[in-house]
Amino acid sequence: MMTLVDAPIIRSRLRLRAVAAACGVVLACIAAQRPAAAQATTELAVTVVEQGTDRRVPGAQVELLAAARGGVADSAGVARVHAVAAGPVYVEVRKLGYAPVRFGLTLAAGDTVAVEVELRPAPVELAGIVATAEYRQRLTDAGFYARRRRGIGGFTSREDFGTRGYARFSDVVRRMPGVLLSITNDGRALVAPKHSVYSALGRACNTAVYVDGQLLRYNPETDNLDQLIPYADVEAVESYSPAEVPGRFNSPDAAACGALVVWTRNRS
Numbered sequence: 001m002m003t004l005v006d007a008p009i010i011r012s013r014l015r016l017r018a019v020a021a022a023c024g025v026v027l028a029c030i031a032a033q034r035p036a037a038a039q040a041t042t043e044l045a046v047t048v049v050e051q052g053t054d055r056r057v058p059g060a061q062v063e064l065l066a067a068a069r070g071g072v073a074d075s076a077g078v079a080r081v082h083a084v085a086a087g088p089v090y091v092e093v094r095k096l097g098y099a100p101v102r103f104g105l106t107l108a109a110g111d112t113v114a115v116e117v118e119l120r121p122a123p124v125e126l127a128g129i130v131a132t133a134e135y136r137q138r139l140t141d142a143g144f145y146a147r148r149r150r151g152i153g154g155f156t157s158r159e160d161f162g163t164r165g166y167a168r169f170s171d172v173v174r175r176m177p178g179v180l181l182s183i184t185n186d187g188r189a190l191v192a193p194k195h196s197v198y199s200a201l202g203r204a205c206n207t208a209v210y211v212d213g214q215l216l217r218y219n220p221e222t223d224n225l226d227q228l229i230p231y232a233d234v235e236a237v238e239s240y241s242p243a244e245v246p247g248r249f250n251s252p253d254a255a256a257c258g259a260l261v262v263w264t265r266n267r268s
Contacts, residue, residue: 042107044081044115048073048093051118060095060119065102086111093117135235139263142213143248144236153244154178157236169229169262176239179207179260188224191260208245208254210261215251229262236263 048060056077063070064081067089071079086109094100098119107113139145139157148155154177166172170189173181179191191207209216211229218228238261240246245254249261 041082042084042086042109042111042113044084044089044091044105044107044113046071046073046079046081046091046093047114047116048077048079048095049116049118050098051120057095057098057119060093060098063092063094065090065092091115093119095119098122135265139236142263144238144263147238147246152240153246154239155236158234166231168226169231169234170226172231172234172237173225173239173260176237176260178239178241178244178258188222189226190220191225192257205257206253207257208249208251208259210249210259212262212264213248229264233264234262235265237261 044064046062048057048062049055050057056073058073058075058077060073060077060079061070062073062079062081064084067084069081069084071081073079084107086107088104088106090102090104092100092102099122101117101119103117105113105115135158144155144157147153156172156176161172164171164175168189170181170183173179173189173191182190182192184190191209192205206220209218209225209229216228218225238259240249240254240259240261242254242256242258245259249259251259253259
């Protein structure tokens, strides 16, 4: 004898299909037969099918939670778990590409139980992988990797950010060679070359800042780079002293005070 946990009606052969939206739980189709001679343990046979198609799902994993027992569905989509102790059991069925299913049964000694479970297709989320590949391609197209291979200037990308605890754009700039980060009394972040206070232009030296290849027009007297360039948008950064600036980023300020080149996650 066996019962389905939380099911009000049990018949000798019952086929139910339902999805609980909050938990992704599928009520299983259950058939139970008691052999003539009672046995001390139970055998559980789980047939796994794809919801809405009845197509079998070979390779699905069936696990008895907290019992350290389980099996894998064969080419017919059937997983068999032998020598299951009588009493309540909780079963999880899962396979990559499908939403996992959990359900409960109470098994009596000697039962041979057949259960049919439907798995709902849930394609693996690839957005993060696709986005990462897209960002890398954009950096390739922008020449970031080619310039980094030349070894002139400083380079960092989001691949390097993860272990460094960055929270603001200024945290990234602080580690870049060739530029000096300064935080004003009112909390604004500014950058200047490390070894020059005044430029050949006859004024305080302000490092040229490029965003996605375009010169950023900002006022160092009032603007805050942490506000102009949110950290969440930053994909990669290059820094150059005045003698290192590539021709692509040449400008009067860059030639005199160096350049900071920022590539963002926004589409250019």
